[in-house]
Amino acid sequence: MNALRKTLRWPGSGHDTRRLALWDAEALAAAMGGEASGAFQVSGVEIDSRDVRAGDLFVALTGETTDGHKFIDKAFANGAVAAVVDRPIAQPHVLVKDTSIALELLAKAARGRVKARIVGVTGSVGKTGVKEAIFAALERASRGAAHRSVRSYNNHVGVPLSLARMPARSRYGVFEMGMNHAGEIAGLTAQVRPDVAVITTIAPAHIENLGSEEAIADAKAEIFAGLQPGGTAVIPADSPHFERLRDAALARGAKVLGFGRSEHAEVRLLDAVPAANGGSLVTAALGERRLCYSVAEPGEHWIANSLCVMAAVYAAGGDLGAAGLALAEMGGLKGRGARHRVKAPGGHALFIDESYNANPASMRATLAQLGATPATRRIAVLGAMKELGDFGPAFHAQLREPLEEAQVDYAILVGPDMAPLARELGKPVPPSLGNAIPFAHCEGPGEAIAALEEFGLAGGDAVLVKGSNSVGLGRVVAHFTAREG
Template sequence: MNAHPAMFEWPADARDLLPLALWDAAGVAAATGGVASCDFECSGVEIDSRDVREGDLFFALKGESTDGHRFLDAAFANGAVAAVVDRPIDRPHVLVEDTMQALEALGAAARNRADAVVIGVTGSVGKTGVKEALFAALDRSSRGYAHRSVKSYNNHVGVPLSLARMPARTIYGIFEMGMNHAGEIAALTRQVRPNVAVITTIAPAHIEMLGSEEAIADAKAEIFEGLEAGGTAIIPADSPHFGRLRDAALKSGAKVISFGRAANADVRLLDMVVASSGGSLVTADLGDRRVCYTVSAAGDHWVLNSLAVMAAVRAAGGDLGAAGLALAEMGGLAGRGERLDIPTPDGGHALLIDESYNANPASMRATLAQLGQTPAKRRIAVLGAMKELGDFSPAFHAALAEPIAAAELDHMILVGDEMEALAGELGKAEGGTLGNGLTFAHCGNCDEAIAALSAYGLKDGDAVLVKGSNSVGLARLVARLSAEES
């Protein structure tokens, strides 16, 4: 029997004609205006010699305190195939006038060559988690042709680096953008040039530099300035700054899609039920359809994050079913909600919730509420100071007494000078305890916190939340607790 000829025809895709290598010498030289010393092909781009892998192109960037040219030997020893430098070397290289400008130029070239739908994500809280969820959803539906910025590479170096790493065959690109001063997002979004721009939420993070939440909203709304023609803005309907964000998006010519609980939200939460696993079962109205899915990450804030993810996936032309599966399978990120089972001295096990990477008033309230809903024999929180709050710092720290009381915690360890205001609030009750039996200790640094937690003693069935601004260093406490993870 003869098979039909169509059975042997593979669907044509123009991307199949694109090179497999990330970059070659000619492409790097053309993009950067540099001169290549020889032919080469690379599979990655790196700026830290310690992270170089076999096949990477190393950019020798100059910083305020160091010069990447000092680490060329280490980069090549780790497998770099070539380096971008501002002075000739006796190894494969591309010679340019300024290595930082060359990195930006290579990122721009990557953005220009990729026929991809690009999503930009910013917000005061949740941008890294939403970025990772979008990647998981779109990578699944595109069968591996999604790309995103890794870790929290969201600044003036991380964004062009992430762009330069985007393969030519990419179908979806997801990029995180951060800031702590006005004008920073504007510069980044013009490099990313998103087709879809997402703002997760507005909260008083970096308020020390910006002065008010309204100024923070304006700074985040700069992401719309880089939107490609016909682009879509995804904004939080529940935010008190919704109108401000909507007006900024419309001014940029964007189609606006809102998400949240509000009755006017385009992607609206209809119902959520806390799952036995700690996540949530969500029902959402997308206007022309309803969708039901599971969010594995715990907390009300992740329910709202999931709505932003669904809105962005749909705006990007992705698969909502794949997005639902990705949200159901996505675990917590290290430092951003990862849940670890750790042994206790009495031979049992405790739950460790790792939120050690970042903290601001909104995320503190959300994670304390999450801890209060977590089944446990005792609930313990190790809270580090919230940075970059300026003159608002004492009031924001003291205000945490309210969500702490609502969470019905058993013990608190407060870390950092800024926590003195909260310690004062908690200490107003006689003997340093509140009506529900909460006890607390105030420590100056992470080492003292480690000692205080050891003295308190973890027991089987405890749940421990560790959260603070990254500079407080509570990741070391998490590492200490999880070193013996079973």
């Protein structure tokens, strides 16, 4: 039998007999407790009229500052097949009492109709990248029958939207869950109802609202409340909060898989060496097994992330070989590690785009990554780390040490929150400790662009751009990568 015949005769399953359409009018009305205006089928679900594509269902959400019903005509102009509304319209629709509640009910119906293994991911650092890597592994193993939340759709709107988009044929689902306050993940995990609950790490992100790392660990541990019977908790074995997380998982009747370097980790790092492409070659133990694979993403933090991915894929019943291939092929995400070659005098400069998020742990990790990157000069463009509250000044000032360890040649500090670090860098340095790091302190992204232009890029430079999304450092990346080539 030739290869084509073997492919065509690939074993099927009950999933393959399910409907190809994402939803039809009858199913939508039943799920949301609404009334359909007629018969129709949709291939997607969207809440932003600007993002609507042909075949989508547009859900007209009503919020404190805007009303999605104002954008119904635009949604249909962009290709919407129907809309979910709380008032009658002329176009095809499902009429409900409350569109926000309707979206949550649709999410519940989507979760209830699949026979998929569901993975929920949270953590202070790395959850989006880990979620994408787990999805890539499970999608490869399932011949495209995996689903995940896109972008950072991890809040009270993004999670139900991501669930509502899950096809009935899905064999795996991977959902990210975020939080700013205690109690928020509890509500999200009740919707996702994961078979595998992943916590990437615990770090002082959102400490302004929660007050301590212990409280952050407790808030993240809320993900275990939604675990399905017999579910598995995947937690960081090297964390000082490991026992706290483990006990919270065991209290929910979960199996526990720890990952990391510690002797008690079920997925344990044995060795990691640099790879030619800037990533790592990793050897890990999983019980009596030895896992050997490549990680394309550079940095020590991605070695730890890879162990987390392997543990999650194993717990979900996925293919570890596919996971290894996925990790070897992963590229950086926009705002979360994407790398760009930018034309500069004498060759090309490297831009590392980490402009979407920042907290003390991720700042140290990415600065260490910058320090390990071969470069003629290293430049750091750093914006504020938000939601640190009274802890903020101290955490920003403490960035001096990782900047020095990374041997940064020039630093551009953006925003008033960076004043404590500017003061630290402005202090005299004893001759025995080398030279002070030259820096500029800018008010916003526009000034940062001007400062970097004035400093002057050159071939061989490596530039790290990192800060919380609200600082707007994506503008800096966009400005310079327009020269990409």
